[in-house]
Amino acid sequence: MTAEIRHIVYDIGQVLVHYDPLIPFKRIIPDEEKRNRFFAEVCTNAWNHEQDRGRPWTEAEAEAIARHPEEADNIRAFRANWEEMIPYCYDDSVALFRKLAASKHDVTLLTNFAPDTFTICRARYPFLEEGRGITVSGEIGMVKPDRDIFERHAETFGLTPEATLFIDDKAENIEGAKTAGWHGIRFIDAAQLERDLAKYGITV
Known part of the structure:
Protein backbone atom coordinates (compact mmCIF):
# COMPACT_ATOMS: atom_id res chain seq x y z
CA MET A 1 0.00 0.00 0.00
CA THR A 2 1.31 3.44 -0.89
CA ALA A 3 -0.92 5.57 1.31
CA GLU A 4 0.81 7.38 4.15
CA ILE A 5 -1.39 6.83 7.19
CA ARG A 6 -1.07 9.38 10.00
CA HIS A 7 -4.39 8.78 11.79
CA ILE A 8 -5.92 5.48 12.99
CA VAL A 9 -9.60 5.45 13.97
CA TYR A 10 -11.07 2.52 15.89
CA ASP A 11 -14.62 1.28 16.18
CA ILE A 12 -15.41 -0.21 19.62
CA GLY A 13 -18.18 -2.84 19.54
CA GLN A 14 -16.99 -6.22 18.19
CA VAL A 15 -13.52 -4.74 17.64
CA LEU A 16 -12.43 -3.98 21.21
CA VAL A 17 -15.48 -4.83 23.34
CA HIS A 18 -17.79 -7.81 22.88
CA TYR A 19 -21.48 -6.94 22.46
CA ASP A 20 -24.26 -9.53 22.47
CA PRO A 21 -27.88 -8.70 23.39
CA ILE A 86 -20.86 -6.11 27.09
CA PRO A 87 -19.37 -8.91 29.24
CA TYR A 88 -15.72 -8.70 28.19
CA CYS A 89 -13.19 -7.07 25.90
CA TYR A 90 -10.93 -8.80 23.36
CA ASP A 91 -7.62 -8.87 25.19
CA ASP A 92 -5.40 -9.32 22.14
CA SER A 93 -7.18 -6.57 20.24
CA VAL A 94 -7.03 -4.23 23.24
CA ALA A 95 -3.30 -4.94 23.64
CA LEU A 96 -2.70 -3.89 20.02
CA PHE A 97 -4.87 -0.78 20.46
CA ARG A 98 -2.97 0.23 23.58
CA LYS A 99 0.39 -0.24 21.91
CA LEU A 100 -0.69 1.93 19.00
CA ALA A 101 -2.17 4.59 21.30
CA ALA A 102 1.02 4.68 23.38
CA SER A 103 3.26 5.01 20.34
CA LYS A 104 3.77 7.83 17.85
CA HIS A 105 0.52 6.89 16.09
CA ASP A 106 -2.49 9.22 16.32
CA VAL A 107 -5.35 7.02 17.56
CA THR A 108 -8.99 8.08 18.05
CA LEU A 109 -12.27 6.18 18.33
CA LEU A 110 -15.58 6.49 16.46
CA THR A 111 -18.51 4.46 17.68
CA ASN A 112 -22.25 3.98 17.26
CA PHE A 113 -23.57 4.11 20.82
CA ALA A 114 -26.40 5.59 22.83
CA PRO A 115 -24.98 8.26 25.14
CA ASP A 116 -26.02 6.69 28.44
CA THR A 117 -24.98 3.15 27.61
CA PHE A 118 -21.64 4.44 26.38
CA THR A 119 -21.12 6.02 29.80
CA ILE A 120 -21.45 2.50 31.24
CA CYS A 121 -19.06 1.03 28.66
CA ARG A 122 -16.52 3.81 29.19
CA ALA A 123 -16.48 3.29 32.95
CA ARG A 124 -16.18 -0.47 32.62
CA TYR A 125 -13.36 -0.38 30.06
CA PRO A 126 -11.05 2.53 30.97
CA PHE A 127 -8.55 1.61 28.23
CA LEU A 128 -10.94 3.45 25.88
CA GLU A 129 -9.55 6.70 27.30
CA GLU A 130 -6.07 5.90 25.99
CA GLY A 131 -6.80 7.20 22.50
CA ARG A 132 -6.77 10.93 21.75
CA GLY A 133 -10.55 11.17 21.88
CA ILE A 134 -13.89 9.56 21.03
CA THR A 135 -16.83 10.47 18.81
CA VAL A 136 -20.05 8.89 20.13
CA SER A 137 -22.86 8.83 17.58
CA GLY A 138 -25.68 9.41 20.03
CA GLU A 139 -24.02 12.52 21.39
CA ILE A 140 -23.95 14.24 18.00
CA GLY A 141 -27.07 12.80 16.30
CA MET A 142 -25.15 11.10 13.49
CA VAL A 143 -24.51 7.41 12.87
CA LYS A 144 -22.25 5.16 10.85
CA PRO A 145 -22.30 4.34 7.98
CA ASP A 146 -23.48 7.84 7.00
CA ARG A 147 -20.75 10.02 5.54
CA ASP A 148 -21.47 12.99 7.81
CA ILE A 149 -20.27 11.27 10.99
CA PHE A 150 -16.89 10.52 9.40
CA GLU A 151 -16.58 14.11 8.24
CA ARG A 152 -17.53 15.37 11.71
CA HIS A 153 -14.95 13.13 13.36
CA ALA A 154 -12.24 14.32 10.96
CA GLU A 155 -13.16 17.93 11.62
CA THR A 156 -13.27 17.47 15.39
CA PHE A 157 -9.86 15.83 15.60
CA GLY A 158 -8.12 17.55 12.71
CA LEU A 159 -7.69 14.43 10.59
CA THR A 160 -6.60 14.49 6.96
CA PRO A 161 -9.07 12.09 5.27
CA GLU A 162 -6.61 10.54 2.82
CA ALA A 163 -4.18 9.91 5.69
CA THR A 164 -6.85 8.30 7.90
CA LEU A 165 -7.38 4.56 8.39
CA PHE A 166 -10.63 3.25 9.89
CA ILE A 167 -10.99 -0.13 11.63
CA ASP A 168 -14.52 -1.56 11.95
CA ASP A 169 -16.13 -5.01 11.96
CA LYS A 170 -18.94 -4.03 9.55
CA ALA A 171 -18.36 -3.79 5.82
CA GLU A 172 -20.99 -1.07 5.41
CA ASN A 173 -19.17 1.14 7.90
CA ILE A 174 -15.89 0.67 6.06
CA GLU A 175 -17.65 1.71 2.86
CA GLY A 176 -19.09 4.75 4.64
CA ALA A 177 -15.60 5.78 5.72
CA LYS A 178 -14.37 5.44 2.15
CA THR A 179 -17.06 7.84 0.92
CA ALA A 180 -15.45 10.42 3.21
CA GLY A 181 -12.03 9.76 1.66
CA TRP A 182 -10.69 7.46 4.37
CA HIS A 183 -9.00 4.09 4.07
CA GLY A 184 -10.53 1.09 5.82
CA ILE A 185 -9.75 -2.30 7.34
CA ARG A 186 -12.51 -4.81 8.06
CA PHE A 187 -11.79 -6.24 11.51
CA ILE A 188 -11.73 -10.04 11.74
CA ASP A 189 -9.44 -10.61 14.71
CA ALA A 190 -6.34 -9.06 16.25
CA ALA A 191 -3.87 -11.24 14.36
CA GLN A 192 -5.43 -10.36 11.01
CA LEU A 193 -5.59 -6.69 11.98
CA GLU A 194 -1.89 -6.67 12.77
CA ARG A 195 -1.15 -8.14 9.33
CA ASP A 196 -3.45 -5.63 7.64
CA LEU A 197 -1.86 -2.71 9.49
CA ALA A 198 1.56 -3.89 8.35
CA LYS A 199 0.42 -3.50 4.73
CA TYR A 200 0.10 0.21 5.49
CA GLY A 201 3.54 0.26 7.11
CA ILE A 202 2.04 0.41 10.62
CA THR A 203 3.83 -1.73 13.20
CA VAL A 204 4.17 -1.67 16.98
Whole structure:
Protein backbone atom coordinates (compact mmCIF):
# COMPACT_ATOMS: atom_id res chain seq x y z
CA MET A 1 0.00 0.00 0.00
CA THR A 2 1.31 3.44 -0.89
CA ALA A 3 -0.92 5.57 1.31
CA GLU A 4 0.81 7.38 4.15
CA ILE A 5 -1.39 6.83 7.19
CA ARG A 6 -1.07 9.38 10.00
CA HIS A 7 -4.39 8.78 11.79
CA ILE A 8 -5.92 5.48 12.99
CA VAL A 9 -9.60 5.45 13.97
CA TYR A 10 -11.07 2.52 15.89
CA ASP A 11 -14.62 1.28 16.18
CA ILE A 12 -15.41 -0.21 19.62
CA GLY A 13 -18.18 -2.84 19.54
CA GLN A 14 -16.99 -6.22 18.19
CA VAL A 15 -13.52 -4.74 17.64
CA LEU A 16 -12.43 -3.98 21.21
CA VAL A 17 -15.48 -4.83 23.34
CA HIS A 18 -17.79 -7.81 22.88
CA TYR A 19 -21.48 -6.94 22.46
CA ASP A 20 -24.26 -9.53 22.47
CA PRO A 21 -27.88 -8.70 23.39
CA LEU A 22 -28.71 -12.40 23.48
CA ILE A 23 -26.79 -12.84 26.73
CA PRO A 24 -29.50 -11.51 29.08
CA PHE A 25 -32.34 -12.50 26.76
CA LYS A 26 -31.50 -16.19 26.85
CA ARG A 27 -32.62 -15.87 30.46
CA ILE A 28 -35.43 -13.34 29.90
CA ILE A 29 -36.99 -15.19 26.94
CA PRO A 30 -35.85 -18.84 27.29
CA ASP A 31 -37.81 -20.05 24.27
CA GLU A 32 -35.50 -19.67 21.27
CA GLU A 33 -38.28 -19.22 18.72
CA LYS A 34 -39.94 -16.46 20.77
CA ARG A 35 -36.58 -14.84 21.41
CA ASN A 36 -35.71 -14.82 17.72
CA ARG A 37 -39.09 -13.26 16.90
CA PHE A 38 -38.55 -10.60 19.55
CA PHE A 39 -35.30 -9.46 17.95
CA ALA A 40 -36.65 -9.81 14.41
CA GLU A 41 -39.88 -7.87 15.02
CA VAL A 42 -39.75 -5.91 18.29
CA CYS A 43 -36.32 -4.74 19.45
CA THR A 44 -34.75 -4.92 16.01
CA ASN A 45 -31.36 -3.69 14.88
CA ALA A 46 -33.12 -0.76 13.19
CA TRP A 47 -34.90 0.09 16.46
CA ASN A 48 -31.63 0.03 18.39
CA HIS A 49 -29.92 2.07 15.67
CA GLU A 50 -32.15 5.02 16.56
CA GLN A 51 -30.79 4.98 20.12
CA ASP A 52 -27.33 5.13 18.54
CA ARG A 53 -28.59 8.23 16.74
CA GLY A 54 -29.56 9.75 20.08
CA ARG A 55 -33.21 8.77 20.62
CA PRO A 56 -33.86 8.57 24.38
CA TRP A 57 -34.68 5.14 25.77
CA THR A 58 -38.03 6.34 27.11
CA GLU A 59 -39.08 7.24 23.57
CA ALA A 60 -37.64 4.01 22.18
CA GLU A 61 -39.51 1.91 24.71
CA ALA A 62 -42.76 3.81 24.12
CA GLU A 63 -42.48 3.34 20.36
CA ALA A 64 -41.84 -0.40 20.66
CA ILE A 65 -44.56 -0.90 23.27
CA ALA A 66 -47.05 0.88 21.02
CA ARG A 67 -46.25 -1.68 18.31
CA HIS A 68 -46.13 -4.69 20.64
CA PRO A 69 -47.89 -3.97 23.95
CA GLU A 70 -47.78 -7.66 24.87
CA GLU A 71 -43.95 -7.40 24.94
CA ALA A 72 -43.78 -4.37 27.26
CA ASP A 73 -41.80 -6.09 30.01
CA ASN A 74 -39.32 -7.58 27.57
CA ILE A 75 -38.89 -4.25 25.78
CA ARG A 76 -38.07 -2.49 29.05
CA ALA A 77 -35.71 -5.35 29.92
CA PHE A 78 -33.46 -4.44 26.99
CA ARG A 79 -32.16 -1.26 28.59
CA ALA A 80 -32.52 -2.54 32.16
CA ASN A 81 -30.18 -5.46 31.45
CA TRP A 82 -27.96 -3.71 28.92
CA GLU A 83 -24.72 -3.95 30.88
CA GLU A 84 -24.82 -7.74 30.62
CA MET A 85 -24.50 -7.32 26.85
CA ILE A 86 -20.86 -6.11 27.09
CA PRO A 87 -19.37 -8.91 29.24
CA TYR A 88 -15.72 -8.70 28.19
CA CYS A 89 -13.19 -7.07 25.90
CA TYR A 90 -10.93 -8.80 23.36
CA ASP A 91 -7.62 -8.87 25.19
CA ASP A 92 -5.40 -9.32 22.14
CA SER A 93 -7.18 -6.57 20.24
CA VAL A 94 -7.03 -4.23 23.24
CA ALA A 95 -3.30 -4.94 23.64
CA LEU A 96 -2.70 -3.89 20.02
CA PHE A 97 -4.87 -0.78 20.46
CA ARG A 98 -2.97 0.23 23.58
CA LYS A 99 0.39 -0.24 21.91
CA LEU A 100 -0.69 1.93 19.00
CA ALA A 101 -2.17 4.59 21.30
CA ALA A 102 1.02 4.68 23.38
CA SER A 103 3.26 5.01 20.34
CA LYS A 104 3.77 7.83 17.85
CA HIS A 105 0.52 6.89 16.09
CA ASP A 106 -2.49 9.22 16.32
CA VAL A 107 -5.35 7.02 17.56
CA THR A 108 -8.99 8.08 18.05
CA LEU A 109 -12.27 6.18 18.33
CA LEU A 110 -15.58 6.49 16.46
CA THR A 111 -18.51 4.46 17.68
CA ASN A 112 -22.25 3.98 17.26
CA PHE A 113 -23.57 4.11 20.82
CA ALA A 114 -26.40 5.59 22.83
CA PRO A 115 -24.98 8.26 25.14
CA ASP A 116 -26.02 6.69 28.44
CA THR A 117 -24.98 3.15 27.61
CA PHE A 118 -21.64 4.44 26.38
CA THR A 119 -21.12 6.02 29.80
CA ILE A 120 -21.45 2.50 31.24
CA CYS A 121 -19.06 1.03 28.66
CA ARG A 122 -16.52 3.81 29.19
CA ALA A 123 -16.48 3.29 32.95
CA ARG A 124 -16.18 -0.47 32.62
CA TYR A 125 -13.36 -0.38 30.06
CA PRO A 126 -11.05 2.53 30.97
CA PHE A 127 -8.55 1.61 28.23
CA LEU A 128 -10.94 3.45 25.88
CA GLU A 129 -9.55 6.70 27.30
CA GLU A 130 -6.07 5.90 25.99
CA GLY A 131 -6.80 7.20 22.50
CA ARG A 132 -6.77 10.93 21.75
CA GLY A 133 -10.55 11.17 21.88
CA ILE A 134 -13.89 9.56 21.03
CA THR A 135 -16.83 10.47 18.81
CA VAL A 136 -20.05 8.89 20.13
CA SER A 137 -22.86 8.83 17.58
CA GLY A 138 -25.68 9.41 20.03
CA GLU A 139 -24.02 12.52 21.39
CA ILE A 140 -23.95 14.24 18.00
CA GLY A 141 -27.07 12.80 16.30
CA MET A 142 -25.15 11.10 13.49
CA VAL A 143 -24.51 7.41 12.87
CA LYS A 144 -22.25 5.16 10.85
CA PRO A 145 -22.30 4.34 7.98
CA ASP A 146 -23.48 7.84 7.00
CA ARG A 147 -20.75 10.02 5.54
CA ASP A 148 -21.47 12.99 7.81
CA ILE A 149 -20.27 11.27 10.99
CA PHE A 150 -16.89 10.52 9.40
CA GLU A 151 -16.58 14.11 8.24
CA ARG A 152 -17.53 15.37 11.71
CA HIS A 153 -14.95 13.13 13.36
CA ALA A 154 -12.24 14.32 10.96
CA GLU A 155 -13.16 17.93 11.62
CA THR A 156 -13.27 17.47 15.39
CA PHE A 157 -9.86 15.83 15.60
CA GLY A 158 -8.12 17.55 12.71
CA LEU A 159 -7.69 14.43 10.59
CA THR A 160 -6.60 14.49 6.96
CA PRO A 161 -9.07 12.09 5.27
CA GLU A 162 -6.61 10.54 2.82
CA ALA A 163 -4.18 9.91 5.69
CA THR A 164 -6.85 8.30 7.90
CA LEU A 165 -7.38 4.56 8.39
CA PHE A 166 -10.63 3.25 9.89
CA ILE A 167 -10.99 -0.13 11.63
CA ASP A 168 -14.52 -1.56 11.95
CA ASP A 169 -16.13 -5.01 11.96
CA LYS A 170 -18.94 -4.03 9.55
CA ALA A 171 -18.36 -3.79 5.82
CA GLU A 172 -20.99 -1.07 5.41
CA ASN A 173 -19.17 1.14 7.90
CA ILE A 174 -15.89 0.67 6.06
CA GLU A 175 -17.65 1.71 2.86
CA GLY A 176 -19.09 4.75 4.64
CA ALA A 177 -15.60 5.78 5.72
CA LYS A 178 -14.37 5.44 2.15
CA THR A 179 -17.06 7.84 0.92
CA ALA A 180 -15.45 10.42 3.21
CA GLY A 181 -12.03 9.76 1.66
CA TRP A 182 -10.69 7.46 4.37
CA HIS A 183 -9.00 4.09 4.07
CA GLY A 184 -10.53 1.09 5.82
CA ILE A 185 -9.75 -2.30 7.34
CA ARG A 186 -12.51 -4.81 8.06
CA PHE A 187 -11.79 -6.24 11.51
CA ILE A 188 -11.73 -10.04 11.74
CA ASP A 189 -9.44 -10.61 14.71
CA ALA A 190 -6.34 -9.06 16.25
CA ALA A 191 -3.87 -11.24 14.36
CA GLN A 192 -5.43 -10.36 11.01
CA LEU A 193 -5.59 -6.69 11.98
CA GLU A 194 -1.89 -6.67 12.77
CA ARG A 195 -1.15 -8.14 9.33
CA ASP A 196 -3.45 -5.63 7.64
CA LEU A 197 -1.86 -2.71 9.49
CA ALA A 198 1.56 -3.89 8.35
CA LYS A 199 0.42 -3.50 4.73
CA TYR A 200 0.10 0.21 5.49
CA GLY A 201 3.54 0.26 7.11
CA ILE A 202 2.04 0.41 10.62
CA THR A 203 3.83 -1.73 13.20
CA VAL A 204 4.17 -1.67 16.98
